[in-house]
Amino acid sequence: MTQPLVEIRNLSRIFRRDSVEVVALKDINLDIPEGDFLALMGPSGSGKTTLLNIIAGLDKPTSGVVRVGGIEVQRMNEDELAEWRNHHVGFVFQTFNLIPVLTAFENVELPLLLTGLSGQERREHVLTALKLVGLADRVDHYPRQLSGGQEQRVAIARAIVTDPTIILADEPTGNLDARSAEEILTLLQQLNEQLHKTIILVTHDPRAAHYAKHERHLEKGVLLPPGVTYTVEERA
Amino acid sequence: MSYSGFVWRNGTRNKRRAILTMLSVALALFVLSTLVTFVKEIDRNLEETNPLRLITRHAVSLTNPLPVRYRARIESIPGVVAVTPLTWFGGIYIDEAHTDFMQFACDAKTLFDVYPEIALPPEQKEAFIKDRTGVIVGRRKAEKHGWKLGDKITLKGAIYPVDLELTLRGIFAGTPNQEAAIYFHREYLDEFPGWWQGTVGTFWIRVDAADSVPRVIEAIDAQFRNSDAPTRTETERAFNMGFVSMLGNLKGLVAAISSVIIFTILLVTANTMAMSVRERIREIAVLKSLGFRRRQVVGLLISEGMAITLTGGLIGCLGARLIWTSIDLAAFSQGFFQQLEVSWRIISLGGLVAALVGLLSTVIPAYHAARLTVAEGLRHVG
Numbered sequence: 060m061t062q063p064l065v066e067i068r069n070l071s072r073i074f075r076r077d078s079v080e081v082v083a084l085k086d087i088n089l090d091i092p093e094g095d096f097l098a099l100m101g102p103s104g105s106g107k108t109t110l111l112n113i114i115a116g117l118d119k120p121t122s123g124v125v126r127v128g129g130i131e132v133q134r135m136n137e138d139e140l141a142e143w144r145n146h147h148v149g150f151v152f153q154t155f156n157l158i159p160v161l162t163a164f165e166n167v168e169l170p171l172l173l174t175g176l177s178g179q180e181r182r183e184h185v186l187t188a189l190k191l192v193g194l195a196d197r198v199d200h201y202p203r204q205l206s207g208g209q210e211q212r213v214a215i216a217r218a219i220v221t222d223p224t225i226i227l228a229d230e231p232t233g234n235l236d237a238r239s240a241e242e243i244l245t246l247l248q249q250l251n252e253q254l255h256k257t258i259i260l261v262t263h264d265p266r267a268a269h270y271a272k273h274e275r276h277l278e279k280g281v282l283l284p285p286g287v288t289y290t291v292e293e294r295a
Numbered sequence: 296m297s298y299s300g301f302v303w304r305n306g307t308r309n310k311r312r313a314i315l316t317m318l319s320v321a322l323a324l325f326v327l328s329t330l331v332t333f334v335k336e337i338d339r340n341l342e343e344t345n346p347l348r349l350i351t352r353h354a355v356s357l358t359n360p361l362p363v364r365y366r367a368r369i370e371s372i373p374g375v376v377a378v379t380p381l382t383w384f385g386g387i388y389i390d391e392a393h394t395d396f397m398q399f400a401c402d403a404k405t406l407f408d409v410y411p412e413i414a415l416p417p418e419q420k421e422a423f424i425k426d427r428t429g430v431i432v433g434r435r436k437a438e439k440h441g442w443k444l445g446d447k448i449t450l451k452g453a454i455y456p457v458d459l460e461l462t463l464r465g466i467f468a469g470t471p472n473q474e475a476a477i478y479f480h481r482e483y484l485d486e487f488p489g490w491w492q493g494t495v496g497t498f499w500i501r502v503d504a505a506d507s508v509p510r511v512i513e514a515i516d517a518q519f520r521n522s523d524a525p526t527r528t529e530t531e532r533a534f535n536m537g538f539v540s541m542l543g544n545l546k547g548l549v550a551a552i553s554s555v556i557i558f559t560i561l562l563v564t565a566n567t568m569a570m571s572v573r574e575r576i577r578e579i580a581v582l583k584s585l586g587f588r589r590r591q592v593v594g595l596l597i598s599e600g601m602a603i604t605l606t607g608g609l610i611g612c613l614g615a616r617l618i619w620t621s622i623d624l625a626a627f628s629q630g631f632f633q634q635l636e637v638s639w640r641i642i643s644l645g646g647l648v649a650a651l652v653g654l655l656s657t658v659i660p661a662y663h664a665a666r667l668t669v670a671e672g673l674r675h676v677g
Contacts, residue, residue, distance in 0.1 A: 112669070112670045117584060117669040118668065118669075137588070137589060141583065141587065141589075142586060144584065145585065146586075148584075152673070156578070156673075159308070160304040160308045161296070165296045169582070170586055172301075173586045173587065173591075217585070
């Protein structure tokens with residue numbers, strides 16, 4: 060049996076605010092095979108984003124182990140994590156988070172500045188990524204000159220330009236209209252199916268989750284068994 | 296895209312704020328470089344003085360004249376090589392704007408013994424000595440005013456109620472300060488009846504050796520201590536220092552003003568940079584999520600601050616150089632101040648100060664922003 064790309068064992072995350080303890084994640088065990096497209100669902104406060112952040116090394120678990128590609132993420136120091144993220148993780152945020160003073164091309168080029176690629180190589184990578192997301196004709200546009208859907212496409216291009224091992228998308232359609240959301244989800248699906256990218260999609264929208272191959276649900280920090288969804292009242 | 300391009304665009308993303316900050320720094324560095332240049336210029340003037348030259352003036356005030364008969368008694372003091380009387384005329388050439396030189400009535404025969412650094416061709420020197428209405432001028436002033444040998448130069452008296460019709464007999468070379476004075480015959484001034492007849496403003500004395508200086512000073516002043524015109528004798532450097540000391544502790548004052556300027560601009564820039572960083576906490580988190588390390592983020596933010604302050608600083612220093620070299624300071628000061636040239640060394644120093652202000656004003660907000668975890672940064676609402 061092949062080793063899963065992401066292995067999570069007995070993972071817990073407890074936030075402490077003054078004397079109050081909030082259990083964000085409780086004893087999570089999860090395997091995500093390479094090439095999977097997993098939708099993590101759950102209501103607000105269920106721990107979806109916290110789990111995503113821990114997988115990406117943006118947050119540390121209180122206990123437990125997270126392995127991505129065989130590497131224990133929680134053991135790395137900050138500099139190692141930064142380099143690892145640059146090579147292995149692509150992020151897509153709900154609010155796009157593009158740098159407003161940079162063009163689409165330059166936003167996509169940003170993570171490549173940290174690599175040893177030459178200017179010409181960077182240019183080729185950026186144009187390929189922008190072409191993949193259908194924005195080859197918008198390279199010189201600034202974020203303010205793009206629609207929300209186009210901005211998110213640029214963000215996806217930025218996420219894939221380093222050819223990462225895993226793409227983490229945190230509510231990527233949360234700020235988009237239905238049509239743009241559908242385009243973005245279709246694009247993620249294509250990246251998974253055609254380029255075999257492993258994608259974890261955090262969403263509370265069941266329609267968005269249908270684009271994924273699998274769904275797992277979180278409720279109050281607990282990962283529900285496969286096939287079990289969180290309570291109907293919450294979903295409504 | 297290069298790092299420097301990224302830094303510059305981030306630093307100037309809020310155009311109005313960036314321009315106002317640059318202008319604040321530019322104004323501060325303009326004043327700072329001007330003050331430093333002013334002090335340097337005074338120091339340079341003092342360095343040009345001759346240690347073997349003494350000046351004797353009235354003990355009460357420079358405005359009180361001395362009897363011309365003192366000259367023979369000063370000449371008889373052992374160690375004195377030459378004595379020449381010099382009287383500041385303070386007249387007007389055409390108008391105040393054209394009067395960019397000082398005018399002295401002198402004894403033509405002995406002037407060159409006391410002032411050997413006045414380089415004048417022998418035939419011009421002879422012509423000057425022979426002509427009672429003759430005048431010699433510095434090369435730069437002759438070029439500026441288009442004077443040629445034989446030209447008439449008329450000085451309208453401001454302190455002395457006489458107009459002098461002088462004939463240009465010699466053009467000498469020297470440093471800008473030496474060339475800032477013109478010399479004519481004392482005898483010519485003395486021909487006009489008035490209170491000044493038989494008096495001089497100062498005696499300029501050349502002594503034989505540095506060892507003689509204290510003894511000669513003491514001997515001259517002792518000669519006239521109980522007369523109705525007691526004297527005060529000092530070295531040329533001390534004499535010039537007397538003018539500087541009229542401004543008080545100039546260096547202390549400049550240092551205090553400079554410190555206040557730098558500290559104020561540091562506060563202004565620190566406030567600007569803190570605002571700029573605070574507004575971009577989410578972006579900083581995004582950079583870190585893309586793989587930027589903490590020190591790279593701190594480096595980018597500090598570079599932004601330094602780029603803004605360095606640009607402002609260079610605008611201020613280069614502006615000071617441009618303005619002070621294009622203004623005719625000599626005309627403004629009637630010859631007392633010949634130049635105020637902000638040197639490249641001072642411009643480099645100004646740039647360094649500006650860059651340091653940028654570094655110090657950004658380092659704390661940059662460090663705090665970079666310390667936030669990506670998760671905290673992404674949650675930030677700014």
